[in-house]
Amino acid sequence: MNKFSHIDLRVHDLQRVMPFYEKLLPELGFTQTFHSANWRVFAAEGKLPDVPYFAITEDKEHQPNSNLIGFWAKDQAEVDQIAKLVQECGGTINDGPRLFPISPTYYAVYFEDPCGNKYEMVHRLN
Template sequence: MNKYSHMDVRVTSWEQVHHFYEALLGALGYTRTFHTELWKVFASEGELPSVAYFALTVNPEHEPNENTIGFWAEEREEVDRIAELVKLNGGTVTSGPGLFPISPTYYAVFFEDPCGNKYEMVHRLN
């Protein structure tokens, strides 16, 4: 059993980030939404609560930190597609896409949402 359940992420403004997250999370397979006034929830296919989901809530005083959330890519081309999607939807690519000296096949892009939260999309063979 994969022990991953969900992620709760704070953003400073839903208006500032909603296009970014709708594009990014949709591309990553979080295609079902369960939004309320307080939480914007993007879930993968299947029945809750047994599927992974990504939840966002607004805290105007949120300060991004050095934490990074990473996603797996099935191929390098997916890393490249996500890098372009990030740029087209208000995010910032901070490094890559390219190979990184973590392993000989570690191909990744590092990026931030419009509020400064940090992410990585990585493909590696070993």
């Protein structure tokens, strides 16, 4: 059983990041939306609360840090696809996509949302 439940993410400008997440999160499998006045929630297929979800709220005082959220890719092509999407929707590529010396098959892209929150999309065989 995968114990992952959810991510509660803070951003300092919700209006600025929503176009980014509206394109990125469905590509990562968060295809359902459950938005409210204070939260924008993107959930995987199924019924809440039994599915993983990604919730975003605005905190004007939020400062991004070195925390990083990682996502698995099914292959290197998906890593490349997400890298292209990130660039198209206002994110910043920090490194990659490329092989990293973590393992012989560790292919990843490191990126940030428009508010500076950090992510990684990775495919590896071992």
